[in-house]
Amino acid sequence: MRPTPATALSCLLAGMLLACGSPPPPAAEGALGDLRFTEGFANEPIIQASGAAYLRIENRGALPDTLLEASSPAARGAMFHGGAMAHLMVLPIPAGGELRLEPGGTHIMFEDFSEMPRAGDSLAVTLRFARAGSVTLELPIRVYGTP
Ligand SMILES: [Cu+2]
DSSP, rough: OOOOHHHHHHHHHHHHHHHHHHOOOEEEEEEEETEEEEEEEOOSSBTTTTEEEEEEEEEOOOOOOOEEEEEEETTEEEEETTTTTTTEEEEEOTTTOOOEEOTTTTTEEEESSOOOOOOBEEEEEEEEETTEEEEEEEEEEEOOOOO
């Protein structure tokens, strides 16, 4: 049985979270060439039409790279959004710098889920870079608004 927010809260209050269900999965991490990925997660979508994903991409190389595309088998499409939902075509990652996709800022916006991602599951996300190539990360899905 999926715990409701109320039961999850009561679990926390009772200090019995482990007894009530699995702890939330840790944020996704990974590496591809000079790129390091940390703090990756997706929000449980509120509607089937769209949902956001976040991660931090550090470029340890001497050359810049560019995030060209994100995709997931669970969604029909994806785009990059700036903080005010402005559509961004590609996302640069400066040499020795980082790209932060985070709540309230730039994010990946998935569109039209074939099956609603649920908190506690993970979302397979493939990222394609101009220089480093492609990587697939399993982003843990979190209830909207939880850290
Ligand atoms: Cu968006």
